[in-house]
Amino acid sequence: MNKQQELRIRLDFIMPMDFFLSQYWQLNFGVDSKTAIGRVVELNSQWVEEVTNNREYSLNDVVHDFTGIFSEDEHFLPRIA
Numbered sequence: 001m002n003k004q005q006e007l008r009i010r011l012d013f014i015m016p017m018d019f020f021l022s023q024y025w026q027l028n029f030g031v032d033s034k035t036a037i038g039r040v041v042e043l044n045s046q047w048v049e050e051v052t053n054n055r056e057y058s059l060n061d062v063v064h065d066f067t068g069i070f071s072e073d074e075h076f077l078p079r080i081a
Contacts, residue, residue, distance in 0.1 A: 007041045008034075010052035019063055029070065036070055044069050051080060 012033065019025060020033040029036065041048050047069060051062055061079040068076035 004041050004045065007045055007048045007052065008037055011037050011041060011048050014052060014055075014062065015066065016059065016063070036066075040066055040069050043072065047078065047080065 015033065015037065017033065020036065031039075047065065051057060051065075057080055065078040065080050068078060
């Protein structure tokens with residue numbers, strides 16, 4: 001198992017599944033959780049490593065950053081650095 005595969009598994013473990021089923025996610029992105037998690041790992045593996053190693057972050061902050069990273073918004077500012 002390589003590092004990106006490990007990070008995907010770890011991020012999948014902490015992301016709430018109901019987030020991916022929410023109307024917001026479905027209307028704005030419509031991508032399944034596995035695809036979205038894999039994409040975030042590709043885009044910012046350092047963020048994923050920080051979030052999965054330090055469980056003290058608010059779930060709201062994790063979801064906020066996840067959405068911003070996934071959307072590749074050039075004006076996005078992560079709450080977790």
